[in-house]
Amino acid sequence: MTTDQVHLQVQDISLNFGGIQALSNVSFTVRRGEILAIIGPNGAGKTSLLNCINRFYNPNSGSIQFEGHEVTRYPPYRIARLRIARTFQNTALYTGLSTLDNLMAARHIHMRSGMVQCLLYWGGAHREDIANREVVEEIIDFLEIEHIRKAIVGALPHGMRKRVELGRALALEPRLLLLDEPMTGMNLEEKEDMSRFVLDVHERRGTTILLIEHDMGLVMDIADRIVVLDFGRKIAEGTPDDIYNNQDVINAYLGEADA
Amino acid sequence: MNHSDTLPKNLIAEYDKYGDRTIAMRQKDLGIWRPYTWEQSYEQVRQLCLGLIELGLKREDKVCIIGDNDPQYFWVQLAIQAGGGVAVGIFTDSAPPEIQYVVDHSDAVFVFAKDQEQCDKLLEIREQVPRVQRVIYWDEKGLWSYDEPWLISYEDVCASGRILDEQQPDLFESSVEQGRGEDTAIFCYTSGTTGLPKGAMISHRNLIAGCDQTLMVDPRSETDDYVSFLPPAWITENVLGFTVHLRTGMRVNFPESPDTVRENIREIAPQAMLYSARLWENMMSLVQVNITETSWINRSFYQLFMPVGYKVASLKYEQRKPINLYWRLLNSLGELATFHPLRDKLGLTQVKSAYSSGAALNPDVIRFFRAIGVNIKQLYGSTEAQVHTLHVGDDVKFETVGVPVYGLQIKIAQGGEILVCSDTVFQGYYKDPEASEKAIYRDEDGKRWFRTGDAGHLDEDGHLIYLDRLTEMITLEGGENYSPQYLEGQLKFSPYIRNVMTVGGEDKPYVSALINIDFDNVGRWAEKRGLAYTTFVDLSQKTEVYDLIRNDVVRVNRVLPPPARIHKFVLLHKEFDADEGELTRTRKLRRGQLSERYDDMITTMYGEDDSFQVRAAVKYRDGREGVIETTVHVAILDTEED
Numbered sequence: 085m086t087t088d089q090v091h092l093q094v095q096d097i098s099l100n101f102g103g104i105q106a107l108s109n110v111s112f113t114v115r116r117g118e119i120l121a122i123i124g125p126n127g128a129g130k131t132s133l134l135n136c137i138n139r140f141y142n143p144n145s146g147s148i149q150f151e152g153h154e155v156t157r158y159p160p161y162r163i164a165r166l167r168i169a170r171t172f173q174n175t176a177l178y179t180g181l182s183t184l185d186n187l188m189a190a191r192h193i194h195m196r197s198g199m200v201q202c203l204l205y206w207g208g209a210h211r212e213d214i215a216n217r218e219v220v221e222e223i224i225d226f227l228e229i230e231h232i233r234k235a236i237v238g239a240l241p242h243g244m245r246k247r248v249e250l251g252r253a254l255a256l257e258p259r260l261l262l263l264d265e266p267m268t269g270m271n272l273e274e275k276e277d278m279s280r281f282v283l284d285v286h287e288r289r290g291t292t293i294l295l296i297e298h299d300m301g302l303v304m305d306i307a308d309r310i311v312v313l314d315f316g317r318k319i320a321e322g323t324p325d326d327i328y329n330n331q332d333v334i335n336a337y338l339g340e341a342d343a
Numbered sequence: 344m345n346h347s348d349t350l351p352k353n354l355i356a357e358y359d360k361y362g363d364r365t366i367a368m369r370q371k372d373l374g375i376w377r378p379y380t381w382e383q384s385y386e387q388v389r390q391l392c393l394g395l396i397e398l399g400l401k402r403e404d405k406v407c408i409i410g411d412n413d414p415q416y417f418w419v420q421l422a423i424q425a426g427g428g429v430a431v432g433i434f435t436d437s438a439p440p441e442i443q444y445v446v447d448h449s450d451a452v453f454v455f456a457k458d459q460e461q462c463d464k465l466l467e468i469r470e471q472v473p474r475v476q477r478v479i480y481w482d483e484k485g486l487w488s489y490d491e492p493w494l495i496s497y498e499d500v501c502a503s504g505r506i507l508d509e510q511q512p513d514l515f516e517s518s519v520e521q522g523r524g525e526d527t528a529i530f531c532y533t534s535g536t537t538g539l540p541k542g543a544m545i546s547h548r549n550l551i552a553g554c555d556q557t558l559m560v561d562p563r564s565e566t567d568d569y570v571s572f573l574p575p576a577w578i579t580e581n582v583l584g585f586t587v588h589l590r591t592g593m594r595v596n597f598p599e600s601p602d603t604v605r606e607n608i609r610e611i612a613p614q615a616m617l618y619s620a621r622l623w624e625n626m627m628s629l630v631q632v633n634i635t636e637t638s639w640i641n642r643s644f645y646q647l648f649m650p651v652g653y654k655v656a657s658l659k660y661e662q663r664k665p666i667n668l669y670w671r672l673l674n675s676l677g678e679l680a681t682f683h684p685l686r687d688k689l690g691l692t693q694v695k696s697a698y699s700s701g702a703a704l705n706p707d708v709i710r711f712f713r714a715i716g717v718n719i720k721q722l723y724g725s726t727e728a729q730v731h732t733l734h735v736g737d738d739v740k741f742e743t744v745g746v747p748v749y750g751l752q753i754k755i756a757q758g759g760e761i762l763v764c765s766d767t768v769f770q771g772y773y774k775d776p777e778a779s780e781k782a783i784y785r786d787e788d789g790k791r792w793f794r795t796g797d798a799g800h801l802d803e804d805g806h807l808i809y810l811d812r813l814t815e816m817i818t819l820e821g822g823e824n825y826s827p828q829y830l831e832g833q834l835k836f837s838p839y840i841r842n843v844m845t846v847g848g849e850d851k852p853y854v855s856a857l858i859n860i861d862f863d864n865v866g867r868w869a870e871k872r873g874l875a876y877t878t879f880v881d882l883s884q885k886t887e888v889y890d891l892i893r894n895d896v897v898r899v900n901r902v903l904p905p906p907a908r909i910h911k912f913v914l915l916h917k918e919f920d921a922d923e924g925e926l927t928r929t930r931k932l933r934r935g936q937l938s939e940r941y942d943d944m945i946t947t948m949y950g951e952d953d954s955f956q957v958r959a960a961v962k963y964r965d966g967r968e969g970v971i972e973t974t975v976h977v978a979i980l981d982t983e984e985d
Binding site: 224280284 | 603
């Protein structure tokens with residue numbers, strides 16, 4: 085693999101909370117333009133890993149390289165400028181705002197106008213607002229959420245909130261998209277819709293996607309490669325077929341058979 | 344209106360008249376209403392038509408279309424027709440086997456499938472539809488990576504059309520010129536409650552006649568707006584939407600997505616609207632629910648002014664009395680505070696014609712909308728002969744579906760079947776001469792009549808009373824028919840009648856009915872009149888209550904021919920109960936059970952006695968069982984008088 089193909093490199097990351105070792109020496113790479121899924125039983129450290137990548141957590145040791153930047157040295161707000169966007173396991177939207185406003189809020193890193201200009205809403209600020217609205221409208225169209233454009237997010241059902249959250253992540257125009265269980269709590273139809281959107285994002289925008297998901301069937305279907313974590317350690321990495329037949333993974337999920 | 348005899352010729356005529364100065368249609372896209380002028384419409388149809396010819400479309404070829412309402416759908420349909428083909432609409436929610444049936448049965452050579460969802464369905468049935476040469480899509484989302492030469496984009500077809508246009512600049516006009524009014528324009532597959540769907544062949548002349556006949560009683564103009572959201576595979580959208588647009592220049596507005604229809608209707612506030620009875624009912628309950636959640640001031644206005652609206656509407660439409668200054672003044676205040684804002688929320692601020700089709704509309708819904716200033720009218724029609732009747736102006740009667748449209752004749756055949764004669768009567772069912780033969784007959788003057796399969800009759804004002812499908816009618820001993828569904832439906836419109844079952848059949852000389860009174864409403868009515876009662880049993884057997892219900896039965900009887908009228912009825916001593924197996928859980932009558940249970944009572948109604956002693960076991964809510972003993976009276980009506 086050439087360095088050009090490596091989009092995100094996680095090297096020997098360790099993270100502990102007091103005596104609990106959440107992650108120990110985890111290393112893997114995410115290639116440019118692939119969908120990499122991280123799976124593992126509950127408490128395996130999947131979300132902690134995502135939190136390290138976008139700097140919610142501070143890893144105790146190790147390095148994370150994204151497009152040549154050492155992200156462990158960056159404060160969290162700089163991560164968005166690097167175009168790393170994420171969604172959360174439990175949606176974290178502005179529940180008092182509309183779908184449209186939630187998406188527009190994510191455009192702030194693409195806005196240059198100052199406060200006075202925005203107050204006057206004149207010239208540059210006006211043009212910028214329209215340009216950003218166009219980007220947001222494309223996303224609304226893409227995710228088929230026209231009907232909830234002006235709905236207050238707090239009043240939306242779970243499946244729709246998940247979609248709005250994906251929309252907000254896309255509004256950042258990310259180069260790396262971190263998705264933390266985007267399909268939890270959804271029915272089959274909603275899951276199918278969401279999978280289609282994830283695949284469309286990947287295909288249409290060439291976005292690199294790092295995905296945590298519990299639904300194994302779904303992961304097997306959409307991921308290019310899979311990394312398996314168990315008790316903070318990486319126990320396997322490979323294509324869906326490799327993982328499907330990997331004895332360590334089977335043991336981690338089903339428990340070891342008594343010999 | 345112009346004199347062109349095909350839809351594509353109408354397009355050219357309108358284009359010549361309006362060019363790029365007038366908006367033909369709008370679609371909401373990316374949050375903005377985007378206008379298309381007549382010139383743009385014309386250009387799209389021209390390019391697409393030539394592109395189809397380049398792909399191999401020949402005259403009389405069939406082309407299927409499956410997609411939501413949008414300008415492209417409209418252009419596709421016209422392009423097919425401009426090339427001499429027949430457009431066959433398919434409902435978007437059809438499953439692959441249903442699509443396969445229509446594509447295969449219609450002998451389609453091309454299929455327009457809007458998006459990934461529809462293209463996937465076609466790819467699934469590809470092996471079964473070998474005649475289809477290409478599938479053309481116009482929303483490429485999700486289809487970017489399909490490597491499938493069977494699929495081709497709308498844009499690519501237009502591009503090859505532009506090249507052909509340069510080589511043969513007269514081809515489009517000459518192709519349109521070859522079209523004749525009697526050419527088949529569309530196939531509409533009827534949903535077919537029995538057996539497989541049938542493809543009704545409808546000519547350009549049929550569509551234009553259907554449109555013009557309706558416009559004679561309900562005119563539209565180029566300053567009117569219309570929101571296109573009914574399925575375009577359905578005849579109604581073709582006549583009242585597409586054809587009216589081409590005949591009058593009425594602007595057609597396409598919603599952003601099927602989920603945003605209500606919001607988009609509000610933004611456009613169209614002049615004409617057609618909803619199913621169900622949708623009108625939904626709208627009313629939506630208002631009633633939302634009013635409980637609105638601010639207290641809006642709620643108080645609503646509670647204050649709705650009774651005023653009801654009162655004024657009743658004076659105006661039902662009692663047909665002049666409204667005095669006092670009520671007029673109050674109503675204007677209500678208009679300001681409640682009625683106009685409500686209409687605005689529902690997109691009804693500019694509506695001139697609000698139609699309901701399908702099942703009979705509950706008078707409560709009609710009264711509600713009249714109270715807020717919208718007079719809903721009933722419309723009745725069929726795929727095969729388009730719009731048959733509608734209510735014109737303020738001449739609205741609850742029990743009828745209105746009067747025949749201009750130029751359409753209705754007569755009632757022996758046996759009560761509604762027959763329709765008009766230029767709108769279709770050409771027949773595709774590849775089904777037997778069914779066509781059954782559906783159309785020629786009278787001695789050579790006029791073509793369509794047998795609707797519906798039962799009904801005309802009242803003295805020329806209004807049509809639609810009863811039911813002929814197959815649902817029940818025959819009496821003397822051979823006459825009556826409609827249980829109509830009688831029961833109409834009786835249930837009375838606030839005093841909770842439920843009713845009519846009885847009849849080949850062993851019965853006349854129709855009778857078992858009626859449940861509505862305890863709450865009848866109780867309130869009795870209290871107002873100082874009529875003392877103890878229980879349901881007691882109340883139901885009061886002479887005054889019998890008289891009250893008799894009025895409703897007489898009202899319903901009045902519009903029916905004497906044999907179809909209710910001759911005797913009883914007011915039951917108890918309500919029909921789902922717990923006792925008398926109703927289904929969805930509150931439908933279980934006729935078999937009921938006939939068995941009330942057999943003695945029914946026998947009495949066909950005998951000489953005018954009362955009947957009941958001893959019935961009842962199950963109380965708490966599980967206890969008891970016995971009711973009472974005398975139930977039989978009411979007899981003179982069914983011969985008017």
